[in-house]
Amino acid sequence: MNAAVMNETLAQDAVSDPKLDKVARENNKLHKRLCRLVGQAIGDFNMIEDGDKVMVCLSGGKDSYALLDILMTLRERAPIHFDIVAVNLDQKQPNFPADVLPAYLDKLGVPYHIENQDTYSIVKRLIPEGKTTCSLCSRLRRGILYRVADELGCNKIALGHHRDDILETFFLNMFFGGKLKGMPAKLVSDDGKHMVIRPLAYVKEADTERYAEVKGFPIIPCDLCGSQENLQRKQIKAMLRDWEKKHPGRVENVFSSLSTVVPSHLQDRDLFGFVDLKTDGVPNPLGDIAFDEEPCSTPVSNTISLTQL
Numbered sequence: 001m002n003a004a005v006m007n008e009t010l011a012q013d014a015v016s017d018p019k020l021d022k023v024a025r026e027n028n029k030l031h032k033r034l035c036r037l038v039g040q041a042i043g044d045f046n047m048i049e050d051g052d053k054v055m056v057c058l059s060g061g062k063d064s065y066a067l068l069d070i071l072m073t074l075r076e077r078a079p080i081h082f083d084i085v086a087v088n089l090d091q092k093q094p095n096f097p098a099d100v101l102p103a104y105l106d107k108l109g110v111p112y113h114i115e116n117q118d119t120y121s122i123v124k125r126l127i128p129e130g131k132t133t134c135s136l137c138s139r140l141r142r143g144i145l146y147r148v149a150d151e152l153g154c155n156k157i158a159l160g161h162h163r164d165d166i167l168e169t170f171f172l173n174m175f176f177g178g179k180l181k182g183m184p185a186k187l188v189s190d191d192g193k194h195m196v197i198r199p200l201a202y203v204k205e206a207d208t209e210r211y212a213e214v215k216g217f218p219i220i221p222c223d224l225c226g227s228q229e230n231l232q233r234k235q236i237k238a239m240l241r242d243w244e245k246k247h248p249g250r251v252e253n254v255f256s257s258l259s260t261v262v263p264s265h266l267q268d269r270d271l272f273g274f275v276d277l278k279t280d281g282v283p284n285p286l287g288d289i290a291f292d293e294e295p296c297s298t299p300v301s302n303t304i305s306l307t308q309l
Helices: 005-014 018-045 062-077 101-108 117-125 133-153 162-176 205-215 229-247 249-258
Strands: 055-056 082-092 112-116 156-158 185-186 195-197
Touching: 018 062, 018 205, 055 062, 062 205, 082 133, 101 112, 112 133, 117 133, 117 156, 117 195, 133 156, 162 205, 162 229, 162 249, 229 249
Parallel strands: 055 082, 055 156, 082 112, 156 195
Antiparallel strands: 185 195
């Protein structure tokens, strides 16, 4: 059945079944929302510019599939020209379905490169049995992808991390690393040579999950290596989902705070010049009301007049 016939059939079904029509509308709204959020993140952080060649790292998971799909849509609409090349690193994990991604990308018609590197054997040799392999695997993968970006002439490396990944990393660093450090939407790589971007920075994981179902992406499981799941990240994920359920808006506020930082109200002496801080008599709208413990004003019903003191 060709696309025209399929669309006509779906349209006829929708007329006869209001439920199908509602599902189609919701799916269309989801696609538009993802395009809007990705476009907003790209604009806010100037992630992609005219003439860029973007390497989209495709793992076979829902997020990287969604990233590639949305970037391809935006490329057709953008007022600038940029190229996309999808890259997958085949790490020779047992039972990895090596034919899945090439078949999908051939059908999609997007340029791609499959990099074959047996990092699995290296990790298994160096990491004791029963210990998590994710950290070493990630470092090896990162170095290989930097090299591949150079070989392909890509000046941007796009990763599929979404809003929830960013929040989880923020709390992991705070709770277990003692740092206020997140996962930025755009950064220069640790070797100083590559620009890494995260266009899904504003997108919720729930939306990429739903989008993967709608699009029918051929998902490849991420547990092929048999590594233990990062239990700390799992705890943080559960905490955020509990907040989302019990305290609507809290997670959004935390995420918003990552973009609304007041260095003078933290305690990093390298970030703000506390040591040399002096009074100058000039009002500062970002200053503090020194003796207020709460950020919110006191309810009028509980105030006491000065004449009552």
